[in-house]
Amino acid sequence: MSASVRRIGAPVILVAALFLAGCGATSASSAAVVGGTTTITEEDVRVGTEQFNASGQLEQPVTPSVILGVLIQAPTVLETLAAKGVSASEPLARDALRKAGISDPAPATVTLLRFIEAVNKANTPGTLSEADIAELNTKVAGLKVVVNPRYGSYDGAQGQVLAQVPSWIVAPK
Secondary structure, X not given: OOHHHHOOHHHHHHHHOOOOOOOOOOOHHHXXXXXXXXEEEHHHHHHHHHHHHHOOOOOOOOOHHHXXXXXXXXXXXXXXXHHOOOOOOHHHHXXXXXXXXXXXXXXXXXXXXXXXXXXXXXXXXXXXXXXXHHHHHHHHHOOOOEEOOOOOEEEOOOOEEEOOOOOOOOOOO
């Protein structure tokens, strides 16, 4: 794999073309992901997917599983990159969404845009060392979360939610 493709590695680069960690009294049945003190609700995923797709960031719409994969990684990626001097502004993300016609962007949607901004900056040659990239990939691969089976399962090595929905579960739309 070439160095330019390897920059942020397979886990992050796959979804970089794209987390709100809502803590509190969310019932397990409405949680898309639970891990440690982090809960991503089905509402976060639904609204994040709708708003992101409506914003015109990509030509093709993305699936809830792709959005969920980014929301799982975002806190770790944003925190790690910020520690390396790579930041992504919440006000700029909100402004970009408003300009795209999303008048009241949800926190999850803002996080998605911040993730994209940070990963794009990090992929600029010379921004991160190979050791920085390896550290980030190790952190993403080591994330321990429980994904609601209707979305699939989180594969840390690939940094994505794999849609392996059992036949008895209704997949999200």
